[in-house]
Amino acid sequence: xxxxxxxxxxxxxxxxxxxxxxxxxxxxxxxxxxxxxxxxxxxxxxxxxxxxxxxxxxxxxxxxxxxxxxxxxxxxxxxxxxxxxxxxxxxxxxxxxxxxxxxxxxxxxxxxxxxxxxxxxxxxxxxxxxxxxxxxxxxxxxxxxxxxxxxxxxxxxxxxxxxxxxxxxxxxxxxxxxxxxxxxxxxxxxxxxxxxxxxxxxxxxxxxxxxxxxxxxxxxxxxxxxxxxxxxxxxxxxxxxxxxxxxxxxxxxxxxxxxxxxxxxxxxxxxxxxxxxxxxxxxxxxxxxxxxxxxxxxxxxxxxxxxxxxxxxxxxxxxxxxxxxxxxxxxxxxxxxxxxxxxxxxxxxxxxxxxxxxxxxxxxxxxxxxxxxxxxxxxxxxxxxxxxxxxxxxxxxxxxxxxxxxxxxxxxxxxxxxxxxxxxxxxxxxxxxxxxxxxxxxxxxxxxxxxxxxxxxxxxxxxxxxxxxxxxxxxxxxxxxxxxxxxxxxxxxxxxxxxxxxxxxxxxxxxxxxxxxxxxxxxxxxxxxxxxxxxxxxxxxxxxxxxxxxxxxxxxxxxxxxxxxxxxxxxxxxxxxxxxxxxxxxxxxxxxxxxxxxxxxxxxxxxxxxxxxxxxxxxxxxxxxxxxxxxxxxxxxxxxxxxxxxxxxxx
Numbered sequence: 001x002x003x004x005x006x007x008x009x010x011x012x013x014x015x016x017x018x019x020x021x022x023x024x025x026x027x028x029x030x031x032x033x034x035x036x037x038x039x040x041x042x043x044x045x046x047x048x049x050x051x052x053x054x055x056x057x058x059x060x061x062x063x064x065x066x067x068x069x070x071x072x073x074x075x076x077x078x079x080x081x082x083x084x085x086x087x088x089x090x091x092x093x094x095x096x097x098x099x100x101x102x103x104x105x106x107x108x109x110x111x112x113x114x115x116x117x118x119x120x121x122x123x124x125x126x127x128x129x130x131x132x133x134x135x136x137x138x139x140x141x142x143x144x145x146x147x148x149x150x151x152x153x154x155x156x157x158x159x160x161x162x163x164x165x166x167x168x169x170x171x172x173x174x175x176x177x178x179x180x181x182x183x184x185x186x187x188x189x190x191x192x193x194x195x196x197x198x199x200x201x202x203x204x205x206x207x208x209x210x211x212x213x214x215x216x217x218x219x220x221x222x223x224x225x226x227x228x229x230x231x232x233x234x235x236x237x238x239x240x241x242x243x244x245x246x247x248x249x250x251x252x253x254x255x256x257x258x259x260x261x262x263x264x265x266x267x268x269x270x271x272x273x274x275x276x277x278x279x280x281x282x283x284x285x286x287x288x289x290x291x292x293x294x295x296x297x298x299x300x301x302x303x304x305x306x307x308x309x310x311x312x313x314x315x316x317x318x319x320x321x322x323x324x325x326x327x328x329x330x331x332x333x334x335x336x337x338x339x340x341x342x343x344x345x346x347x348x349x350x351x352x353x354x355x356x357x358x359x360x361x362x363x364x365x366x367x368x369x370x371x372x373x374x375x376x377x378x379x380x381x382x383x384x385x386x387x388x389x390x391x392x393x394x395x396x397x398x399x400x401x402x403x404x405x406x407x408x409x410x411x412x413x414x415x416x417x418x419x420x421x422x423x424x425x426x427x428x429x430x431x432x433x434x435x436x437x438x439x440x441x442x443x444x445x446x447x448x449x450x451x452x453x454x455x456x457x458x459x460x461x462x463x464x465x466x467x468x469x470x471x472x473x474x475x476x477x478x479x480x481x482x483x484x485x486x487x488x489x490x491x492x493x494x495x496x497x498x499x500x501x502x503x504x505x506x507x508x509x510x511x512x513x514x515x516x517x518x519x520x521x522x523x524x525x526x527x528x529x530x531x532x533x534x535x536x537x538x539x540x541x542x543x544x545x546x547x548x549x550x551x552x553x554x555x556x557x558x559x560x561x562x563x564x565x566x567x568x569x570x571x572x573x574x575x576x577x578x579x580x581x582x583x584x585x586x587x588x589x590x591x592x593x594x595x596x597x598x599x600x601x602x603x604x605x606x607x608x609x610x611x612x613x614x615x616x617x618x619x620x621x622x623x624x625x626x627x628x629x630x631x632x633x634x635x636x637x638x639x640x641x642x643x644x645x646x647x648x649x650x651x
Contacts, residue, residue, distance in 0.1 A: 624648065
């Protein structure tokens with residue numbers, strides 16, 4: 001597709017009545033990737049640009065506007081269950097990283113990034129851009145204005161970007177791409193091209209951008225009050241590099257992590273929500289995760305530089321603050337670095353390092369990784385890391401000062417068959433201070449195989465089978481983990497989906513297993529009219545159990561929605577008697593016409609844990625946000641009843 005420069009930018013109002021749109025090229029012929037046939041309800045896309053913005057207009061054919069599903073009004077929430085359109089941009093055309101911008105028919109925006117090893121979008125990234133939509137009698141329109149300077153790019157003329165467009169159409173269950181060669185169309189290696197971009201004169205915002213906050217917390221249990229303030233600054237260095245600085249940032253979680261009653265013997269991975277880490281976060285990803293930003297418990301100050309060029313990518317992070325180690329919070333200086341160098345059209349080699357200089361010692365981890373593509377669907381990945389800890393890592397009364405981690409994998413496939421085989425070797429003492437390594441002292445192979453196909457005719461809508469196998473030994477050559485997990489799923493055209501999963505897992509010294517069946521109705525067409533139920537029976541750490549699941553989203557009005565989730569587990573300990581464990585969660589939201597939002601969350605478990613939360617958020621102006629939170633929760637014996645107020649100002 002050839003982009004067209006415009007001297008008169010369009011008004012972003014969701015109406016394609018601006019004269020400049022008549023000059024734009026139009027592309028269509030979207031393909032429904034489920035049946036690999038032309039979409040029945042087509043989409044037409046136009047692209048313009050100037051020295052500030054990239055302008056994108058979608059025209060989506062929809063003969064029945066009443067069938068449109070759209071309820072989400074909060075910025076940066078998932079739009080996967082709604083009618084929406086998405087543009088994916090590879091600004092260096094190097095087939096590696098992606099910017100994602102999406103909007104639903106209500107004009108609700110979503111943005112994200114995807115990095116080298118990502119399978120999913122990282123929606124913690126965000127920037128300022130605008131969008132608007134209108135719905136007509138037989139189609140709907142979306143307009144976007146994306147500031148080019150918000151992205152990293154090559155600032156010169158005659159540039160080509162990687163590009164793809166995607167549309168979700170819920171009523172007919174169509175998921176269509178503009179450029180579709182195979183089922184990996186969401187990855188930049190399969191994108192089409194946006195040509196004729198003259199970007200040498202794009203205006204960069206050289207002035208620093210600031211964000212400050214004032215927050216107040218009142219703890220009604222401890223009769224205490226706390227005021228806090230801080231400052232964040234970001235500075236664009238050039239078209240390829242950006243920097244960020246922070247002093248006493250606000251890392252309060254206004255949206256708490258949901259509770260869980262999972263049966264697991266490893267640490268739970270939690271998503272990052274804090275603003276300071278967002279820009280360039282995707283660059284720090286690697287197969288063995290030695291950088292997990294949730295390790296930072298408190299920060300006095302921090303600085304970061306991230307960037308990407310034609311054949312390289314760079315990330316540097318330095319934080320003065322506290323982390324937790326062995327149950328203690330330790331102050332120190334913590335540094336993380338990442339460098340990637342591109343090889344050929346698709347491959348790369350890279351290095352990553354993490355240095356923890358704690359008050360009681362040091363922990364240094366670093367190594368190399370590579371991903372080599374043989375074709376667009378076949379790749380080889382490898383990473384080797386070494387670790388040195390001055391105090392030593394204690395495991396079963398053994399102290400290791402040196403350790404290593406090794407990962408190799410071969411991946412291949414496109415619809416309907418994908419496979420992935422790998423070998424993992426993580427030594428006993430490999431515990432980076434800043435990493436997320438859920439298991440240590442393991443070595444052995446693993447594999448994953450998945451088959452999934454869709455059908456346009458007949459009773460079946462979809463059919464899938466999967467298998468995952470892991471077999472690991474420890475340093476003494478004893479088998480410590482042996483997992484076999486198989487699953488099968490069928491979807492019918494009456495919108496009923498049934499899935500079954502069987503798991504047989506030996507995690508020394510326990511032999512665990514379960515059978516799980518799940519039934520969903522109408523999730524693919526309208527999630528707000530859907531229901532999901534499930535049942536699981538098994539044995540976990542020698543205790544038999546039965547568990548029941550329920551999830552029911554409901555749209556009460558156009559602005560009032562609620563989701564109810566419930567888990568009920570009945571355990572049968574060998575000591576006799578039964579033990580009931582349960583959790584229920586209800587999340588209710590109301591969006592005001594003036595963009596304010598109120599959210600009620602209620603969680604209760606049988607293990608004397610509860611969480612009652614009321615959150616009010618209001619983007620008062622483009623540069624000002626207001627939050628008010630009432631919280632009453634009890635987790636792990638800690639009881640909190642408090643109020644939290646926060647106002648954020650950007651300039």
